[in-house]
Amino acid sequence: MAVEDVARPNAGDRFTAVAVAAVPLLFVVSGLAIRYAAFASVSTELGFAAYARALCRWDCAWYVGISEHGYERFPIPNHSNIGRWGFFPFYPMLVTAIRAVFPFPTILVATITSIACSYAACLVAWPLLEKNVRAYVLYCAFLLSGPFSVHFTTFLTEPLFVLLTSCVFLALKRSTYLAAGVSSALLSATRLVGVLVVFATVIQMSREHRGQGGSIISFPRWLLGRPDLLVAIFISPAGLFAYILFLYLTVGDGFAFLHVQRAFGRVAGNPLVFLWDGLSAVPTTGWLPTAPQWSAFAALAGLTLSAVLAARRQYGAALFCAASIILPLITNLASMVRYVIGLAPLMMLVAVLLSASKLTCLAALALFLGACYFMTVAWIGGYLALV
Template sequence: MSSSLKLPIRPPRLGRNLSEKSIQGLQFVFVMWLLSRLLIIIAMQIIAPHYPATPAEHPTPFPLDFVPNFVPTSSWELFTHWDAAWFKQIVTQGYNYADDGKMYNIAFFPVFPLFVRAVMSLGFSFEIAGLLVNNLALLGAMILLYLWVEERHGDSAARWATAVMAWCPFSLFGTVIYSEGLFLLFSTAALRAFEKHQYASAALWGALTTGTRVTGVVLIPTFFVVAWREKRPPIAYLAGLATSGGLVLFMLYGWIRFGHPLTFVHVQKAWGTASGINLQGWWSMIVNLFHWRWGAVKEFTKLFMVFGSAYLFWHMRHQITRVGTVYGLFSILLIINSGAVLSVNRYVYGVVTASLALGVLLSRHPRWGFATMGLFGTMLVGFAIRFAWWRWVA
């Protein structure tokens, strides 16, 4: 036998290679999550206490538990400003409401407080429990987003999409004690499951989404339209209906406890929010763009994120899945029609397919991607400092 005889080379095992690539991708996701969260913590706990700013005497809108002339010092309390104080009241005292035109915590949906309460039962304080729930939920949302985008667009787009979610300035609300993390986690899981024709999972995650924030109702028309366009079986429509479960249960609670199923809608008037397009609010944003002050920056981010995202969904409609496009466009329409102009930029961040679409786009233009991430990181530090000083961010 010739000594030059060679054994046949075993073909590579594709499944294992893909698994290894996915593991590397998930390691990237964890690093993005960890570094961005550490940046927020450093900005709030180290930089903010030494930042030269004038203490606020009466912030607008006036927040719960605010102390006039507040100066931040390193503490857990810095993570509990603005909406976090309302969540703390729900967790520690329960829901309250009266039809007297004042602010009440019934405006906030129950799933996030329930999760926080469950973690507190293990012996943690509200602050630690809230931070664990929100931050770990954001990590879970990033993992699901990576897997979803990788399946459709490859690992490069998946990395960019999760980087967008991690470094967007409004990812601040995925660290402080807000419901952003859970909303992103549940909505991502619901959309991904529906796209994969996993209707029971889509219904479950969808119901948790509508129980976390009212904007989760966008899943219902999204599933209906996609089911109709793709000629899916009747069970797809049933999954769409089932996603309303969280909202229906909260309405039932309001009816039993306070005598009306739409108490969470009625109380919005106290925040200056009413259903329908707030033409005055949108016009004020446009006018403020011409004033050289902080307000101009805030209004620009609102207008850019809302209408820029709408254009992005339309521009990328042939590059991303139908589920992602329809959900994104319906979400933007709801945000515009909600009247809640104070927080529209934060609500756009909560639309997971905005991160997906921008990630896919930046993966094709990486130079713009790196510049965008640099800008995001800089703004993230500024927003974290402002939040610590009881300044309104979104």
């Protein structure tokens, strides 16, 4: 009996592990099928290579250029006066390294790498979702077969950003702060807002200290007595600092990634004004919201979900997500939809809320899969709200 009692849990654990791995794999296949069908409906050229090229829109072309040619030294005669410095280096470097081993076209390597990153992000989300099966299914469907799955399966930073963000919060959940620091360092080399996750790390450390009977006032002294925690904090922005040093040595301007934003039409202003301008950009014909309205809706939805995270006492995740929305909002609403859906804690929260009942879960799943086709067509067609 004792042997049987041990064997049954082990068999159950193996089944769970297989199911956890199989669910996102199923959505990898279904997502590819749906997006390819959408591509085939608007393209005369078929094949996976043509599909990958068709989905490489907007910022994707910049990342392909960085992966193949690196960052330019300005000025370059007879070239664009907009440098690539605003796009952070870690993901293009990763694709370049993989391409050195598998010598295929950059966009093919990047597409497969993005799918792999999104798949891995799903696996990391399983413990973060407290092993909630319905929420896990919805989250996997959203990333890999959902309306915005194109963002997570082409050469954009969202797949790696979501994966590394999930790794940070899983490490914090397990109080493995050094792992959180390493993931944070890589995150800060992926996108500028990645550096903000260090505040979530400090908040989690503070909660652990108070859980041990400490107070807020005694937290700094306790922290100074923990060199391992200090190392985790100090290495968190290492990716950003390394990029600043690289730009200083090669371009002469360590903050070129900020200064070049003006060339993209990003100038600091009042985020409330940007929100109001977006909401008031009503369509001149038809009833569908305009691209600025969609961006404003996304920003407001993201901030509202951040408040829900705070209400659920997930203060670190709430602060990280809110700051990651407000920072780009200071310049304008461009790419706001993409920025919001790329915040893993928010999308996990949405999955949890939609999984509250079997009916809402099934309805959301059907909506995700159905919208994937039409949003892919819109992406290929250059719909501005999806940029």
